[in-house]
Amino acid sequence: MTKVVLPRTLEETLRVLGEHPRAVVYAGGTDVLVGLARSGQQPEVLVCLERVEELKGIEERKGRIWIGAGTTHAQVLESDLIRAEAGVLWLATSTIGSPQVRAMGTIGGNLGTASPAGDSLGALVVLGAEVELASEEGRRRVGVEEFLLGPGRTALRKGEIIVGVWVPKAGDWQVHYYEKVGRRRAMAIALVSMAAMVRLEEGVVQEARVAFGAVGPKVMRLKEVEGLLVGSRLEREVLEQAGKVAARSVSPIDDIRASAAYRRIVAGRLLLRLGEKR
Amino acid sequence: MQVRFTLNSREVELEVAGDERVVDVLREQLGLKGVKAGCGEGECGACTILVDGQPRLSCLMLAAQLQGREVVTIEGIQELAPGRAVQEAFVACGAVQCGFCTPGMVMSATALLMRSPRPTLQEVREALAGNICRCSGYQKIVEAVVEAARALEGEID
Numbered sequence: 355m356t357k358v359v360l361p362r363t364l365e366e367t368l369r370v371l372g373e374h375p376r377a378v379v380y381a382g383g384t385d386v387l388v389g390l391a392r393s394g395q396q397p398e399v400l401v402c403l404e405r406v407e408e409l410k411g412i413e414e415r416k417g418r419i420w421i422g423a424g425t426t427h428a429q430v431l432e433s434d435l436i437r438a439e440a441g442v443l444w445l446a447t448s449t450i451g452s453p454q455v456r457a458m459g460t461i462g463g464n465l466g467t468a469s470p471a472g473d474s475l476g477a478l479v480v481l482g483a484e485v486e487l488a489s490e491e492g493r494r495r496v497g498v499e500e501f502l503l504g505p506g507r508t509a510l511r512k513g514e515i516i517v518g519v520w521v522p523k524a525g526d527w528q529v530h531y532y533e534k535v536g537r538r539r540a541m542a543i544a545l546v547s548m549a550a551m552v553r554l555e556e557g558v559v560q561e562a563r564v565a566f567g568a569v570g571p572k573v574m575r576l577k578e579v580e581g582l583l584v585g586s587r588l589e590r591e592v593l594e595q596a597g598k599v600a601a602r603s604v605s606p607i608d609d610i611r612a613s614a615a616y617r618r619i620v621a622g623r624l625l626l627r628l629g630e631k632r
Numbered sequence: 633m634q635v636r637f638t639l640n641s642r643e644v645e646l647e648v649a650g651d652e653r654v655v656d657v658l659r660e661q662l663g664l665k666g667v668k669a670g671c672g673e674g675e676c677g678a679c680t681i682l683v684d685g686q687p688r689l690s691c692l693m694l695a696a697q698l699q700g701r702e703v704v705t706i707e708g709i710q711e712l713a714p715g716r717a718v719q720e721a722f723v724a725c726g727a728v729q730c731g732f733c734t735p736g737m738v739m740s741a742t743a744l745l746m747r748s749p750r751p752t753l754q755e756v757r758e759a760l761a762g763n764i765c766r767c768s769g770y771q772k773i774v775e776a777v778v779e780a781a782r783a784l785e786g787e788i789d
Contacts, residue, residue: 358650358696383692388673400651402697428686452762453740454677457686458693540761541675 358400364408364517367401368490371513374399379515381409381424382458384451385467409462409517412436419521423462427451427474430461439523441530442549446477449534452541462516465501468508469543471568475502476549477532479573480563483521489514504571527553527561529588533627534567535620537611544568545612548624552588559583564596564625569604569617576603579625588629597622637698640708650696655679657695658705666706666735670764677763680736681705687743687762706735714745714784721780722773729767736763741777751781 359377361367371377377399380386390397403409409424412433419440421430430436430447437444450456450464450473464474465485478498485501487494490513498519501509510516524530529552536542547567553560562583565575579596586592601622606614636645639662648657658664658681670678672691679690682704709715718741721727728734737760744751744759751759756777757770765773 355649356651358694360696360699383694384674384689387692387694391672400694402694404697452677453743453759454680454687454689454762455674458688540758 356396356398356400358402360402360405362405362407364406364488367403367406367515368488368513370399370401371515372490374401375512377401379403379466381460381463382426382455384455384459385463385469403462403515414523415520417523419523420518421461421521422518423460423465423516425461427456427459427461427464428453430474431456436521439525440477440481440521442480442524442532442551443474443477443521445530445532446473446534446547446549449473449532449544449547455541461519465498465516465519466508466510468502468504468506468572470505470570470572471544471547472573473532473534473544473547473567475573476547476565476567478519478521479565479575480549480551481521481524482563483519485519486517487511487514488517493517495520499573499575502572524551527551529554529628531628533624535624543611546606546617546620546624548621548627549573550628552583552628554588557587559586559588564600566600566604566621566624569606569621571605574604576600578603583628590626590629593625593629597625600625633696635695635698637700638702640704641711646695646698648695648698650694652695653691654681654693654695654698655690657698658690664705664707668732668735670732670736675764676733677736677740678733680739680763682739682743685743685746687740689762704739706738709738709742712742712746714749714780715742717780717784718742718745718777721776721783725772725776725779727768727772727776729765733763733765733767737765737773741780744777745781745784749781749784751777753778756781 378397379401381403409422411422484495531550534544534547550564562580582596601618606617658667668678670676674689674692
């Protein structure tokens, strides 16, 4: 039988993890509990983070947006601050799962699961977000791109948990875009996804950030594509060129959801979406 | 371990194994068979219940998490005006075939109407996106939710 602990504070949480280094941690359970059910694994201790106060809340702190790791996707979607200043994250979060999954799943969980297809991850990468981690030894911050190491692998150390994400405000970037291509319109794991932010001045791209999900072992930010867009307008010819670069830059695999070839084609075509809204 | 929570408007105190799934606690210990265990992976929505007003998957919740919560299952949904409206509309619109998905559908629809009394068709579809039906093709289910919203609005006016 597994002992389930529901700590109320971060201190209590870290103490429990210190006492039980092999404890399995979860918040919403939409990934971890599914994984345990499938594997049949029965950990000695399960730590549920849903009541930990310090992991809750979305607020502006020192000019950035702090999102507690225990914030559910539904709570992210209710936030006017995120919608206004981190639109790409809002859009990405709206594609996750279903209403029930969004009421339970958390942004910390999305990071911890580190699926190559994790929807909030592409958005956090283009936003240049930082992940804050805590253990009994103290706290540290790691950029999202550094934090995600590969499928299901993160820079999290033993005894550490994700406490939250720091997201720079990007309300002045005119284009925030997220698209997830999946086999159905809800409850689908992306087979290709694109997160993008573009800052324009009189229609000319000043800065661009483009990242693809589900086409490599982790979210791939494509600097070559970004470089192509800077100084141009978001018009068909440029976007087609950028799309060709994207298609050859990604590293998809064949799997149950789609072939690598299909994913490459779709990744390239997704760039065209950036021209659609103008 | 002991958990104390509100279930369908009654205070409940229960001795549970902390790691037991809430769907199993509800069905086996409390005899609430209306909550269905479909996939066990959070994909089908048949186990949907309301926890503090939010639709959640009881197959992905552990008993220890019940402490202090307000839980509503299909057996208690008629105590909420939107719940009653949805139930009546499902019957009137022929939205039930085998009935297995129905409790979960009713829970999700009720959660929707509790926060959006005048949903658009698209919003209804999105609210039901986490509930799978193998019989009906969804058409009459969606119509029933739209009808329930209309009936509720009529009551308020």
